[in-house]
Amino acid sequence: xxxxxxxxxxxxxxxxxxxxxxxxxxxxxxxxxxxxxxxxxxxxxxxxxxxxxxxxxxxxxxxxxxxxxxxxxxxxxxxxxxxxxxxxxxxxxxxxxxxxxxxxxxxxxxxxxxxxxxxxxxxxxxxxxxxxxxxxxxxxxxxxxxxxxxxxxxxxxxxxxxxxxxxxxxxxxxxxxxxxxxxxxxxxxxxxxxxxxxxxxxxxxxxxxxxxxxxxxxxxxxxxxxxxxxxxxxxxxxxxxxxxxxxxxxxxxxxxxxxxxxxxxxxxxxxxxxxxxxxxxxxxxxxxxxxxxxxxxxxxxxxxxxxxxxxxxxxxxxxxxxxxxxxxxxxxxxxxxxxxxxxxxxxxxxxxxxxxxxxxxxxxxxxxxxxxxxxxxxxxxxxxxxxxxxxxxxxxxxxxxxxxxxxxxxxxxxxxxxxxxxxxxxxxxxxxxxx
Amino acid sequence: xxxxxxxxxxxxxxxxxxxxxxxxxxxxxxxxxxxxxxxxxxxxxxxxxxxxxxxxxxxxxxxxxxxxxxxxxxxxxxxxxxxxxxxxxxxxxxxxxxxxx
Numbered sequence: 001x002x003x004x005x006x007x008x009x010x011x012x013x014x015x016x017x018x019x020x021x022x023x024x025x026x027x028x029x030x031x032x033x034x035x036x037x038x039x040x041x042x043x044x045x046x047x048x049x050x051x052x053x054x055x056x057x058x059x060x061x062x063x064x065x066x067x068x069x070x071x072x073x074x075x076x077x078x079x080x081x082x083x084x085x086x087x088x089x090x091x092x093x094x095x096x097x098x099x100x101x102x103x104x105x106x107x108x109x110x111x112x113x114x115x116x117x118x119x120x121x122x123x124x125x126x127x128x129x130x131x132x133x134x135x136x137x138x139x140x141x142x143x144x145x146x147x148x149x150x151x152x153x154x155x156x157x158x159x160x161x162x163x164x165x166x167x168x169x170x171x172x173x174x175x176x177x178x179x180x181x182x183x184x185x186x187x188x189x190x191x192x193x194x195x196x197x198x199x200x201x202x203x204x205x206x207x208x209x210x211x212x213x214x215x216x217x218x219x220x221x222x223x224x225x226x227x228x229x230x231x232x233x234x235x236x237x238x239x240x241x242x243x244x245x246x247x248x249x250x251x252x253x254x255x256x257x258x259x260x261x262x263x264x265x266x267x268x269x270x271x272x273x274x275x276x277x278x279x280x281x282x283x284x285x286x287x288x289x290x291x292x293x294x295x296x297x298x299x300x301x302x303x304x305x306x307x308x309x310x311x312x313x314x315x316x317x318x319x320x321x322x323x324x325x326x327x328x329x330x331x332x333x334x335x336x337x338x339x340x341x342x343x344x345x346x347x348x349x350x351x352x353x354x355x356x357x358x359x360x361x362x363x364x365x366x367x368x369x370x371x372x373x374x375x376x377x378x379x380x381x382x383x384x385x386x387x388x389x390x391x392x393x394x395x396x397x398x399x400x401x402x403x404x405x406x407x408x409x410x411x412x413x414x415x416x417x418x419x420x421x422x423x424x425x426x427x428x429x430x431x432x433x434x435x
Numbered sequence: 436x437x438x439x440x441x442x443x444x445x446x447x448x449x450x451x452x453x454x455x456x457x458x459x460x461x462x463x464x465x466x467x468x469x470x471x472x473x474x475x476x477x478x479x480x481x482x483x484x485x486x487x488x489x490x491x492x493x494x495x496x497x498x499x500x501x502x503x504x505x506x507x508x509x510x511x512x513x514x515x516x517x518x519x520x521x522x523x524x525x526x527x528x529x530x531x532x533x534x535x536x
């Protein structure tokens with residue numbers, strides 16, 4: 001056999017990767033096992049920290065394009081001016097000092113799955129990092145609108161926190177009475193299911209508190225209805241912020257013009273909005289998007305290891321991955337879930353270095369608090385357990401993370417205690433991931 | 436595709452195998468209990484909600500799992516089997532807490 005087609009070659013390369021990732025001595029001093037992590041958000045930071053905590057002498061290098069991570073969690077409160085950017089800026093210094101993680105600032109360019117190396121573009125040239133396990137946690141990328149002229153520097157999405165957050169905050173601050181803030185909700189699956197509805201609420205609340213009478217928040221949702229906490233947000237839209245928020249479901253975006261802040265959807269057109277917060281549809285972050293994707297643009301993974309078929313020592317966690325789940329009960333893309341998945345992946349990698357099979361007695365979860373006003377918040381909690389997953393008719397379709405439903409769920413409560421709990425939760429997950 | 440690349444990959448993989456020395460297994464419950472840390476701090480010792488390190492919380496978890504839902508913990512507790520809750524609480528009880536509530 002002198003030639004291999006691409007698919008055969010990938011399979012063989014994967015088999016070789018498995019060899020490369022076969023038991024390495026965690027206790028050995030000569031060649032410490034190497035883990036390279038791309039993306040220093042909640043997934044990548046947690047992965048780096050927990051591999052160091054649990055993996056003995058495993059060397060961990062965390063690659064991120066930025067000198068620190070700016071959290072999407074709490075970022076809607078920066079847009080309204082309630083919090084500062086420093087409050088949501090999370091550095092990598094503790095990962096270095098407390099956990100011995102090596103941090104490299106640079107952009108992941110290419111994976112050599114045959115040679116087990118990652119090439120990173122840095123300010124001092126390209127670096128080639130050898131790895132035994134590679135973990136990608138690059139978050140999301142955006143699908144451009146099908147038509148029009150889109151420039152996120154004119155119409156910020158603010159769905160990756162940082163300069164985009166500041167831009168949207170500054171644009172919101174220019175709004176006066178009777179002006180219009182238009183935002184889109186991307187087609188699911190997208191990062192942070194409750195996030196867009198939370199943003200609509202806190203922007204509406206801001207406009208009311210600033211006395212911007214007649215100002216409106218127009219929500220153009222690509223989905224058939226509110227995709228997260230429909231009771232809490234439905235009440236917020238129809239009662240708490242009635243007269244300010246206008247909600248349009250089934251609004252598929254047809255064209256966007258960032259120069260005039262205009263948008264055409266299948267159910268509603270808005271020309272010359274004061275602020276156009278167009279949040280595009282999403283797919284796996286750039287480096288993960290070079291791997292085999294599902295129809296929605298995300299990387300299918302093994303729920304026990306977050307490894308990829310044919311590349312068992314390449315893992316994808318967080319927003320970029322697609323976890324097998326029961327129909328209608330998808331695993332949400334959130335910072336909390338990325339942290340949760342990172343621990344499963346870290347444990348599987350350490351076990352692999354020790355020649356052990358991955359643990360199948362596993363669970364993941366996501367919890368979050370969403371501000372509805374500047375004093376109140378809703379909350380959401382969801383749990384997944386490894387085992388049989390089911391199709392829409394209730395037939396077992398395989399193994400994966402099955403959502404455990406909490407029976408007769410109480411209506412989500414919106415209150416001031418939750419608003420205070422939101423900060424407790426954020427500080428805890430910030431520390432668990434970054435400190 | 437040149438077969439020599441494939442051969443080199445085999446050799447690279449074989450070279451790495453030489454260093455293999457398995458070590459001991461992870462403590463039972465550690466991975467499950469790490470899922471509490473997003474809200475209760477790494478190893479259950481804060482910052483965050485109630486400290487859960489260094490105490491036996493099994494009965495509390497079971498009570499929350501089977502009573503009506505009031506807050507997040509009643510839902511979170513329903514996300515685990517009773518046996519998993521036992522593994523979690525047994526592991527957490529071995530960790531040093533700060534003596535906080």
